[in-house]
Amino acid sequence: MSVRTRFAPSPTGYLHIGGVRTALFNWLLARRHGGQFILRIDDTDQARHVEAAVKLILDGFRWMGMDWDEGPEVGGRFGPYFQSQRGKLYHDAARSLEAAGVVYRDYSTEEERKAEKERADAAKVAYRFREKPLPDDVRSRYEAENRPYALRFRVPLGRTVVVYDMIKGPVEQRTEEMGDFVIVRPDGMPLYNFASVVDDAQMKISHVVRAEEHLANTYSQILIFEALGYDLPRFAHVPYVAEPGSKKKLSKRFGAVGLDHFIEKGYLPEAMMNYLARLGWSLDGEQEIFTREELIASFSLERVNSSPASHDPDKLFWLQGEWMKGEPLEEKVEAVIPYLQGAGLIGETVHFGEKRKIAAVVEALGDRLKTWSDILTLGRYFFTEQLVHDPDAVKKRLRKEGVPNLLRGLDHLLATTDPYDVHHLEKAVHAFAEEHKIKMGDVVNPLRVATTGQGVGPGLYDCLEILGRDSCRRRIAETIAMLEST
């Protein structure tokens, strides 16, 4: 059997990482079995300005490396892939259902339904709509006056519908628990449960993998599949993603949960994919790092957890660091350039010498650079002559007896060290400490803060060389002036 999965996002202008994970599971399943992954835009409700929202989704998928075999921009045999353009399919399906007598015209008014709902609430029972047969003369009068009606599915009583869920196991529901549900609104708009079935059937989706909030919809959908005469796809409902340290559903309210946030921060798609895959799925309880190929080779729905997982930013960050270690220097340099440009630290055109300097900074930063945007916090002082002293570092390393004189001595050392490079600087500073009987820490730390303004950073000699002799001496002078004026 060929595996065809799909992800059907609404173009809301926001790509939640929980949704991305669901999409990833779909994509992984399709790739695992050499099948197809279909992207379908669920824009029945969003009338306009979907273009930017769709672009956000497509860009996010491309960034993650989740390619779709059918959908926007690539087309496919079962298009169109925008629900707003599939009206005829829904209309035809609704007509055939009506012809088969499984749906009926509901002329009820909102007031009537509201009253019934209130009665049900008062009696503390679930509200379920049931057909109230219309006398023939009333029906023909309504039809004659073209009275608007919704199309409702007549749920057959006395049945138990069972979903053989690949994650949850068999889940069943008696049809008595279900009300007759609307499939098409009076204005002709198909509702989700109906459109979704028509689309999945027509697109020959074999596995419907979606968020668990849809589990209860599945009974209705199964009824529609059957009425339309289609084979059932396999279903898998994946648990929601919870907030860190809680079982509360992760929402936009929590903050940084949009994929774009992580893209802007400068996360690696490999790290994000690795993280999302392990959120609610595991291979063996041992392996944490997975390449995309390993994921494709080992993913299975059976090993998706049936209980919710909490988003864990710390783990994502760790994974990011692990993936960053494998990134070649050249790629790091290229990746970091746009951030430097965005902050106005370098110009639009990057010259050879500048690139060499960036490479030196990136290399000196080493593992400290966890995300691309870190270049702005950890590497800023290499790209601006403006010296910003970190107050804590100044207090800890510079507010001591004799520091200005120490710095004057170090300034002289820098002025006379030749050639001015890591190797000779290190030798010179060591000799200086020995000669003045000062502990290395008491030399190196003040010098670091005096030249970089920061208490932490790459190796000191790397910093000194990259900054250059003139810049270092100027910074030391500025620091001495600052110390002596306050």
Add this chain to the structure above:
RNA sequence: GGCCCCAUCGUCUAGCCAGGUCUAGGACACGUGCCUUUCACGCACGCAACGCGGGUUCAAAUCCCGCUGGGGUCACCA
């Protein structure tokens, strides 16, 4: 409220279906130490969980029931 789903360290999870090898394993985070001029990396060690109560059994994290807690759904939203 009815119906349905879920429940192992703070977090991600292994183990559960096929009960004993589980004094519950791995990872993140956290703590300590080593390395070290700072930080990061690395290495070593440590802290830390079967929600509660019954039952079945020689034996239960694993099977059954109840409770508690969390979640979903009951739309002419998706």
